Amino acid sequence: MLRPWPLQIHLDKKSDKAIYLQIADAVIDAIKTGKLVSGNALPGSRQLAELLKVNRNTVVEALDVLTAEGWLITIDRKGTFVTESLPKISHSSENEKEQKVKVEDPKKFLVFDDGLPDSRLAPMNDLARAYRELFSRKSRWQIMGYSSELGNLEFRKSIAQMLNFKRGMSISHDQICITRGSQMAMYLASHCILKSGDFVLVENPGYKPAWEAFENAGATLLPVNIEPDGLDIDQVEKYLQHKNIKAIYVTPHHQFPTTVTLSLKKRLKLIELSNQYNFTIIEDDYDNEFHFGLRPILPISSYSGLKNYIYIGTFSKIVAPALRIGYLVSSHENVLKIGNHRKIIDVQGDNIMEEAILSLINEGKIKRHLKKANLVYKNKRDFFESLLNRYLQNKITFTKPEGGLAFWIVPKADCNVLEIFEKLKSQGIQIMSPNRFSFDENIKGFRLGYASLSEKQMEEGIIALSKLL
Secondary structure, three states, X not given: OOXXXXXXXXXXXXXXXXXXXXXXXXXXXXXXXXXXXXXXXXXXXXXXXXXXXXXXXXXXXXXXXXXXXXXXXXXXXXXXXXXXXXXXXXXXXXXXXXXXXXXXXXXXXXXXXXXXXXXXXXXXXXXHHHHHHHHHHOOHHHHHOOOOOOOOHHHHHHHHHHHHHHOOOOOOHHHEEEEOXXXXXXXXXXXXXXXXXXXXXXXXXXXXXXXXXXXXXXXXXXXXXXXOOEEOHHHHHHHHHHOOXXXXXXXXXXXXXXXXXXXXXXXXXXXXXXXXXXXXXXXXXXOOOOEXXXXXXXXXXXXXXXXXXXXXXXXXXXXXXXXXXXXXXXXXXXXXXHHHHHHHHOOOOOHHHHXXXXXXXXXXXXXXXXXXXXXXXXXXXXXXXXXXXXXXXXXXXXXXXXXXXXXXXXXXXXXXXXXXXXXXXXXXXXXXXXXXOOOOOOOXXXXXXXXXXXXXXHHHHHHHHHOOO
């Protein structure tokens, strides 16, 4: 039986903080102070909206944030409840709290990763349920036999539909190959279009695991600098005039690691050059789903005039990093070559997992997960920006990213970024070493992923960094 709403929430409509966040924070405070405990039921969104005299959509947003952060759980046909798996909230004395802090593991690292999602938000229960249901619903011969080296047919159809409707592309399922993560996609793409002696242009700073895949295929890499609006197109043209360029690897949506977006003017010029010089654009759209503006910019591969492209995406960041499901899109001819090469190293992918993810897509659970996760990440991004302005305002330059799960900051003063990396590491704080994204000399900048950190961890790390700059 649902409890009557026991709390008084006072909303300040003149406050800079959004109303839905005020509601969410009030519920969190009630849980921390014991006014609400595990298992307590909350009223429905309509009833709560009437009590607070706000729009129901505002309440839904607040409940989405609380659910995504793990404070609440929704049970079908029963309602919304305070979760049973809350962190233990101590009511002990200050001295006892200090003692507990002292016994924490000093070796535990605070990690600013390269922009990974918070795995705690992943819909793992839904995925596990879908996975189990496949075994009980289907005959053994249907799930245990071999399937296509290109991936589950219905899964590929679903991805094609998503790319056509959400990313402006015009493709069919036979232009898609499912892979075990985006790194396999890059390896397969490399061995499909490259041979020993070919030249590949890469962004600098950029994504080294992709560079290694190209070099493994025998290619020679040529670095292209990154400007505030993306790739240095003039430098690309100079290379084309003197070298036989086979491909260019780009991360145009949120460039890795700098987070800048390739401008429309440069996108169109790159397409023009690709068609003129007959090189392939390998586009890695690694975090398209995480965008906080009005809408993500469409991929370069969505432009109908582009002749030679390979588009790479992933579900690893949508669901969880440990889930190795990626995909690549190209011409039907290229995909057939890629499929034949894939059979040499991996006869097929994880057909059962592909079907499980397809179930979540069809049920709308992936869509709802992304909506909730983006709310959480947007709030974390805004908080992280406030920390940079508070502690590093006069020491760095940065641009607030419209999407993605990381910031790129550049120190104003000359400094040894590798030395700062080592000093932070000695304090138990891990950041990306500059040699992980620099082509030759270490690039002066830091990529700081924030999505998997708490507000306390973010602040602790930024304070430590401010003392070294």
